[in-house]
Amino acid sequence: MSQHFDAIVVGAGPAGNAAAYVMAKAGLSVLQIERGETAGAKNVQGAILYADALERIIPEFRDEAPLERHVVEQRVWLLDERSHTGMHYRSDAFNEDRPNRYTILRAPFDQWFASKVREAGAVQITDTTVTGLVRDDDNRVIGVETDRDGAPLLADVVVLGEGVNGLVGRRAGLRPELDPAHVALAVKETIFLSEEVVQERFNLEGEDDGVVIELMGDVSAGMVGTGFLYTNRESISLGVGCLLANFQETQIPAYVLLDRLKAHPSVAPLIRDGETREYVAHLIPEGGYDAIPRLAGDGWLVVGDAGQFVNSAHREGSNLAMTTGRLAAETVVALKHEGLACSAAHLARYRQALEQSFVMKDMRKYRRLPGILHNNKHLLTTYPRAISQAMQSFLRVDDVDKRAKERRMLGQFRQARGGWRHIFMDALKMARAWR
Ligand SMILES: Cc1cc2nc3c(=O)[nH]c(=O)nc-3n(C[C@H](O)[C@H](O)[C@H](O)COP(=O)(O)OP(=O)(O)OC[C@H]3O[C@@H](n4cnc5c(N)ncnc54)[C@H](O)[C@@H]3O)c2cc1C
Structure with missing residues (x-):
């Protein structure tokens, strides 16, 4: 006989962690399943963490979370082959008590967030891949199957926070195959330098201060894409991403773009003598509002990248993931309190909550981009x-x-x-x- 949970959450990225945390904190029985050996083991991000989204879930996160630097300066560079034209914005206002943006490294950050989910009371299993959804005779989703032996795991609702690839949802026909024109392939290196060198090269006085640089123009070699350079405590995250459809057309390998960027006269001095200890590639959903799939049905909800929630104009993804995770969880918690079933009709409240939040307003605003x-x-x-x-x-x-x-x-x-x-x-x- 299978154990029955109020909710099963697939994935321990920002979306899944937010959803699992909020439901567990509210007293629901929650099972979270992550395919990585640990939460964050397979996750990739630039990464800028937007504090507001996390603060609404864990207000005291600044005291505990593994944060790298808080961003005091934003640069935007337009590159051609040899030069950059830049805009800088730096302000002391970003040095206040509760900074708004931090750089993070995803592996330690996700592990910390997942530990908060466990502390809140959720059961978490890692190294386990969800292979499919279980449905009852009325086609309602009632649980999941995994790559482990044993009976299916059952719940009143399954929250799919499985990221951009979203194989579970795709296999179950909840959303279409990924369109190469709607998804970017990004490659990123983490280049280690000493803390002092990072401070000096980016003109940073405070030991927690950080700079982020968004890169446009020649960085994408004529494809639709952008690059980024973010300062961590003792490393730099440098990456570039372009639409998968453009990579297919041009046949330019993604690593060639990153090598070109590393050699650019504006970038090379910033990473000189650094040691690359991590090289990763990942997809980013970039189809915008029109690519958002159905978000809820009988016994299921979709959150984060699996729902295509990325605002590429503003480089926002993890905050949308956490916000959609939170709003999905709050919907389920409210239904439980009201004694209502997690039917498609009731879970439609999740879409309504999204419509009222900045998430859908922003997604709709950039619909044509x-x-x-x-x-x-x-x-x-x-x-x-x-x-x-x-x-x-x-x-x-x-x-x-x-x-x-x-x-x-x-x-x-x-x-x-x-x-x-x-x-x-x-x-x-x-x-x-x-x-
Ligand atoms: C190079 C790059 C740079 C980025 N920079 C930024 C940035 O600076 N700021 C920002 O806000 N956003 C950024 N993003 C976007 C951001 O990373 C995503 O929007 C965010 O990670 C989405 O969170 P998620 O939880 O939906 O998905 P993910 O973070 O992808 O997490 C999904 C989780 O589900 C697990 N999983 C998947 N399938 C299964 C399965 N079948 N069974 C069990 N577990 C499963 C995965 O292992 C993973 O842990 C960037 C993305 C990339 C690729």
Whole structure:
């Protein structure tokens, strides 16, 4: 006879951990199943942790969680082959008591979060893969099967926090196969340097302060993609990701992009003499709002990357994962308290909660962005290059008068895009994407 739980959570990433923690904390019997040897063993992220989402679940997390640095400066760099044009924002306001963004390393962070789930009372089994959903005669999901011997594990509701690959949900027909135009492949290295070197290279005074750099332009070699460089306590996370469909078209291996980035004159001095101790690759769901699958049914809910919850315009994923996990859990807890079944009709409250939160509002706001970028790859190459050329002309002091320089710069822009009409149309498209 199988043990019966109020809820089974598949996955111990931020989404699964958030869901399991909130339900266990509220007194529900929760079983969490993770295929990695430990939580976080297989997980990849940049990684910036957005504090607000976690604070709503574990308010005191700053006292315990393995955090690297809190972000005091954000840089955005547009790269061409040899240069970058940058924007920096640095503020003392980020040094307040409760900083808003931290860099983290996912393996220790996920292990810590999973330990909080256990402390809250959930049963956690690792090194175990969920292989399928169990349904009753009415086609309701009533539990899961795993790769371990034994009877199926049963619950009133199964929360699928299985990440972007989401094989369980796909096999069960809850969501379609991944579309290569809706998913990015990212590669990342963790490059170790001493703490002092990180402080010095990034002009960091406080030992907990950190800098993050978002990279656009030449980093993606003409594909739809971006890069990132984040400072950890004694390492740097450097990565790049582009749409899988573009990798298939160009046949450029992902590691070549990362090697190019490491050799870029703006990046190479920042990682010089560093030791690469981790090299990982992972998918990121980037299809946006239109790629969100069905999120709830009789006896099941989907949270995090499995539901395509990534806001690529703002580089947000883990916060959406934790928020969707929390809202799914709160829905289940409320149904339990009201004595209601976890039917599709009742679990539809989860979608309503998402619609009222920033999650769906932001996903809907950037609904057009993936399609526009996919069909206009030049936006990520032509403009960074043209801006770099313009900066060269503007800053170089020589015997060319300034009015002639301005005319030359405008001419370079027009030429880069083949006429003002195209530039106007691009501006219009971006305005629509951002609306
Ligand atoms: C290179 C890179 C950089 C990123 N940078 C950032 C960033 O800086 N900030 C940010 O907010 N987001 C970032 N993201 C996105 C972020 O990592 C994800 O949005 C987030 O991890 C999603 O959490 P999740 O719990 O839904 O999925 P995951 O973190 O993928 O966790 C899913 C878990 O489920 C387990 N699992 C899967 N299938 C099964 C199964 N069948 N049985 C049992 N267990 C299973 C997996 O082992 C895993 O532990 C980045 C992503 C990548 C790839």
